[in-house]
Amino acid sequence: MPAVVRGGRRQNSQAPKRGAPAGASRGGPRNAPATAAKVAALGKLDLSPRAVMIALFSGVIVLGIVLATGARADRIGASIDQGVASVASGLGLTLDRVHITGASEEATPSIRRALQVQAGQPITTLDLAAIQARVQSVGWVESARVVRLLPDTLIVEVVEHDRLAVWQTGGRAFVVDGSGKIIPGADPGRYPALPLIVGQGADQAASEILPLLDQRPRLMSRVDALVRVDERRWDLRLKDGSL
Structure with a gap:
């Protein structure tokens, strides 16, 4: 059975909610x-x-x-x-403000870098589709919408991947979303309140068992980790050390 190691103090599983030169040369x-x-x-x-x-x-x-x-x-x-x-x-139509909504504090810096815009550039020349594509390429982001608000504001609305669990495998830990995909850049140490799943295949199977455990909050409150065994079944390791 894989060793279960988890550090960090308990905190809210959701980080607090909280966009440099742009544009390639234009052609024909x-x-x-x-x-x-x-x-x-x-x-x-x-x-x-x-x-x-x-x-x-x-x-x-x-x-x-x-x-x-x-x-x-x-x-x-x-x-x-x-x-x-x-x-x-x-006419004063230059970028002065960027508002990002729906992004966590942890994800916001990556999203701002992906925007590739800078204050003072003409707002009418911004390629909104290209900006949206860059934002959606950020590992945190599931979808994004970019709106130009004249005369000087760019609004970026983001929906992030949900954080389902912390997955421990091969001596490393990752934050995974509801589909079992690793969220790049997410620090597992910042999500000690997320369920801990352990072992090969646990990332893909977690979305099936966790909703069932959520229906039994008293049992879930006693669970320290869910260990995937032979990619077929789960062992529940309780906080008192029992299985």
Whole structure:
């Protein structure tokens, strides 16, 4: 039977609830939808006639420079992007705040690094789909939604993987979610209140037995660890040392 080792003092199993340069270079026709989206974002603003004239004048200048210098068609999209960014900055449409909701204190730093945004960049040029994909690639995150709130705020809504148990195997410990997958970056020492499961296959089978034990809170309160034996059955190790 595997040795059961667990440290750390008891605490709440849920961490307290608590987003640097972005963007690759823009290309030609493949970037047309993204460029259109940025222009559309500007179009949703209630701008004064003077602001509209400034924006149009800036756009004409940028396009004129492109044509005058003999730029190829596949560079026009990038130049329009630059023009939109210039107009956005002139109108004060720059990123100033990032709000992350649904993320634990432990996961928030990884999510912020994945955003790859920085204060002061034009908010209309942010690629929300790319930001969402990066956030969802973070091990903690099950799903994410990214919203641009003009004039200066980015909102990131996150749903994290649930923490089901601490799995001990091969002399190491991991935090696993409801499907038995290891949550990268999760420190088992921060979740002493989670059930402790031990042995090969325990990670995949835990989602079947733990709900049954939750229906018997008096028994569950006496359990120190659930030990998987031969990937077929469970031994319950109680806090008094008995099985």
